[in-house]
């Protein structure tokens with residue numbers, strides 16, 4: 297029996313920063329399915345368009361009533377009329393919305409409107425098949441049914457800088473990854489314990505007021521240099537008694553401090569005391585950090601259109617048969633560079649610019665396109681790193697897509713704040729559920745980049 301859309305509506309709701317976002321409610325014969333759309337702050341220039349009202353007198357121009365109206369008046373009625381079968385037509389539903397929009401970047405209807413429907417339709421599709429969302433998405437992605445299920449390493453963003461906090465640290469995210477845990481639940485435990493220890497370390501060093509947090513739940517102490525950040529992590533991990541159980545990661549989100557006219561990076565941008573670096577100086581800085589600390593992943597070290605720097609750094613690190621500080625070079629993840637877009641992924645592969653794709657569902661605006669970008673990245677032998685946005689909601693969709701695609705790692709902020717924890721809690725539910733069903737599942741651990749291939753080789 298096909299399962300049809302009976303009704304679709306959208307509403308304006310708030311995200312974790314108190315800004316408006318789109319909620320979609322979709323009804324089918326199987327029930328009511330909801331979604332809430334996330335929103336970035338360090339948004340890539342090549343992302344699909346998030347439609348905002350622009351009326352400065354209401355929510356500072358950030359209202360989404362136009363996007364909401366597009367779901368209620370345009371997308372909803374047109375989709376209902378098409379009688380798509382939710383059990384098998386997600387690809388057709390997404391393509392239909394793209395055609396209805398008609399622009400290359402979803403500027404007419406809004407990626408926030410389209411994505412909300414795509415997410416809710418995925419949930420309705422899973423219900424139509426009578427399977428969990430991760431199972432539905434796994435089939436959509438064409439993942440080998442015999443592959444084990446992979447629970448990801450959570451990359452906890454425990455120190456927030458850049459445009460996500462008010463301190464003077466230029467680099468946006470400093471992350472702790474419990475690669476030495478043996479299950480997802482244990483990874484959460486290690487992460488939460490280290491997070492609390494980090495709070496004590498910060499409090500002892502800088503005083504209680506320095507333990508305030510940024511947009512993604514990480515602390516934002518008065519530090520400036522990345523070395524200060526990694527030294528704090530080292531102390532926290534050691535005091536928590538987990539030396540060797542964690543690796544580190546960073547996302548400088550460097551498009552935020554790139555001067556495209558000069559080709560330089562200003563790490564003093566936050567307090568307007570210029571500290572300008574050439575591309576070569578940035579490359580040297582990253583190499584020295586990677587040599588000194590166990591950094592396993594480096595995201596957006598260079599700006600979204602600074603292709604030459606990406607290519608040069610890739611050639612010198614992951615592209616060379618080399619170790620840095622006695623360890624393999626860190627995974628090089630393209631976020632603003634790739635924007636979950638197959639065209640950008642293709643270009644990056646041609647230019648040998650990175651070896652990993654960040655997956656953010658709202659950068660591209662439909663679930664099928666996000667899956668297609670991930671599959672293309674995998675086809676190049678790259679890894680895929682799933683991500684929340686800095687403006688989030690309690691919607692936990694990205695937890696399911698992470699398991700569906702066996703990506704082996706995701707980032708959803710610190711182990712704190714409801715909108716971050718929603719994803720981590722959902723992953724613990726999935727881990728329990730798979731165990732109870734007797735399905736083969738593994739925690740990605742040290743093999744977070746290519747967990748399944750590694751397992752098959754064993």
Ligand code: PGA
Pocket residue numbers: 335336337338339340468547549631683684685686687
């Ligand atoms: P954003 O930050 O959601 O503000 O873009 C996340 C990131 O840069 O990875």
Ligand code: ZN
Pocket residue numbers: 547549595596631632
């Ligand atoms: Zn990023």
